[in-house]
Amino acid sequence: MxxxxxxxxxxxxxxxxxxxxxxxxxxxxxxxxxxxxxxxxxxxxxxxxxxxxxxxxxxxxxxxxxxxxxxxxxxxxxxxxxxxxxxxxxxxxxxxxxxxxxxxxxxxxxxxxxxxxxxxxxxxxxxxxxxxxxxNYFMGSGVKPERVQKLRDLxxxxxxxxxxxxxxxxxxxxxxxxxxxxxxxxxxxxxxxxxxxxxxxxxxxxxxxxxxxxxxxxxxxxxxxxxxxxxxxxxxxxxxxxxxxxxxxxxxxxxxxxxxxxxxxxxxxAKRLSKVMEYLAEPHTIAEVSQDLFGEVSGYNVLLALEEAGAHVEYLYQRGLLGIDNLQEIGESEKIIPIRYLRLGEGNDITKLLP
Ligand SMILES: [Zn+2]
Ligand SMILES: [Zn+2]
CATH class of the missing domain: 3.60.15.10 (Ribonuclease Z/Hydroxyacylglutathione hydrolase-like)
Structure with a gap:
């Protein structure tokens, strides 16, 4: 990007x-x-x-x-x-x-x-x-529906x-x-x-x-x-x-x-992963993580920033370092509910995690 x-x-x-x-x-x-x-x-x-x-x-x-x-x-x-x-x-x-x-x-x-x-x-x-x-990814990331439409058009x-x-x-x-x-x-x-x-x-x-x-x-x-x-x-x-x-x-x-x-x-x-871990001491969506990592961006960069943030959240989630805070709400809803991720434990030394 x-x-x-x-x-x-x-x-x-x-x-x-x-x-x-x-x-x-x-x-x-x-x-x-x-x-x-x-x-x-x-x-x-x-x-x-x-x-x-x-x-x-x-x-x-x-x-x-x-x-x-x-x-x-x-x-x-x-x-x-x-x-x-x-x-x-x-x-x-x-x-x-x-x-x-x-x-x-x-x-x-x-x-x-x-x-x-x-x-x-x-x-x-x-x-x-x-x-x-x-x-589906953007909806689950907490992007507003009108913005999802704009991103699709782009x-x-x-x-x-x-x-x-x-x-x-x-x-x-x-x-x-x-x-x-x-x-x-x-x-x-x-x-x-x-x-x-x-x-x-x-x-x-x-x-x-x-x-x-x-x-x-x-x-x-x-x-x-x-x-x-x-x-x-x-x-x-x-x-x-x-x-x-x-x-x-x-x-x-x-x-x-x-x-x-x-x-x-x-x-x-490693730095970006650590920043995400820090931020997710409180529950947040991927759209919020993206905002925290990259600030206000515009045009196609919005899409790129959301993907980049999601790649880092996914990496941590796959490795058991994140949980989902609003699981019940997601399970009970017919619609796609934004997922709020939350750090499990006190946070690890990310450099130890990297291949
Ligand atoms: Zn390329
Ligand atoms: Zn290229």
Whole structure:
């Protein structure tokens, strides 16, 4: 949940792996003032695009311009025609939305992890299913009904951005390895998110980002997401990619010290969990927890803050540290009653709890 500090003046940046693979970072404005990076990678006979932007307004134009400027720079035409593969890191619209634009223009094989596959291939269905789940979640979180309606409308705005496309392969079917690229499944931020390693460089997608902690939502909305999976996946990537020289995220700046950044993010969640435990010495709803953690927010950030708060409450509840204060009221009502969570005991040392 963050905005990017960059402006429209951002240009393509180049990187090179220790084995000579060439990497081009293309900045794209996925949403107004929200930037995402797509990477073009040239290695052996592979011409790979990692992610595609959002398909919103400037996004496709930014991609086209990026490819043009790379072609000029290397004196060789690299367009959608020349691509051999499109690797999608995860099923969020700022990363795969542009597929609706790229797919009709390329023969490249499109890949995703199987647990995020439906986001790309059954998009319309998923929006309906998830928005229903969100309605229930927001009602149970203590969000006022008129606000629930507003949040649903916001969520459904993305419907116009994309229409389902078929994919050609999944990483897991391919043994998590395609040519010199190696994938690691790091569930949490989404169910099927992967990081991709090429030689001594790691593409960390939205799993590890510089400066901000990647967004978390409760697993009750989508299986295999949630803070528990995410924290496990942080440990996994720290081990798997301990020796990478450089980490390139999908947002924000490159990361020089991956293990240190992983530990910072774990620290941020530990702090947030402790704050929730403290606040829940008195019973509160998730909407109130969200307010306590993030204060007054507006627009889409309301939705993100409610999800983030819910992910932390869920994590503590799953581990037996929270109870429900108004259980009887909930049980007796026909309607969805906001759940009031309450800390059990005196509160624990959260750092001991983290994987
Ligand atoms: Zn994401
Ligand atoms: Zn993203």
């Amino acid at each position: 963050a905005t990017q500090e960059t402006e429209r003046t951002q240009t393509v940046k180049n990187f090179e792996t220790n084995a000579g693979a060439r990497i081009f970072q293309i900045p794209m404005e996925a949403f107004p003032s929200f930037w995402v990076y797509t990477y073009l990678v040239l290695v052996d006979d592979y011409r790979v695009l990692i992610d595609t932007g959002s398909n919103f307004r400037n996004s496709n134009e930014d991609l086209e311009n990026g490819l043009k400027s790379i072609s000029k720079q290397i004196g060789e035409s690299i367009g959608f025609n020349e691509l051999t593969h499109v690797f999608i890191t995860h099923g969020h619209i700022d990363h795969f939305g542009g597929l609706a634009y790229v797919k009709p223009r390329t023969q490249a094989k499109i890949g995703i992890h199987s647990l995020d596959r439906r986001n790309l291939t059954n998009y319309e269905e998923r929006l309906v299913v998830v928005s229903k789940r969100m309605d 969520y459904m705005l993305s419907k116009a951005l994309y229409s389902s496309v078929e994919v050609d392969f999944t990483y897991d079917e391919e043994g998590m390895e395609i040519g010199p690229f190696k994938m690691l499944h790091v569930p949490g931020h989404t169910a099927g998110i992967v990081v991709i390693r090429l030689h001594d460089i790691l593409f960390s997608a939205d799993h590890v980002i510089s400066g901000i902690s990647p967004h978390q939502a409760p697993e009750s909305l989508t299986l295999n997401t949630g803070l528990g999976h995410y924290l496990d996946s942080l440990i996994a990537v720290r081990e798997w990619a301990a020796d990478v020289r450089l980490t390139l995220g999908s947002h924000k700046k490159p990361i020089d010290d991956l293990p240190a950044r992983v530990d910072e993010i774990r620290g941020e969640h």
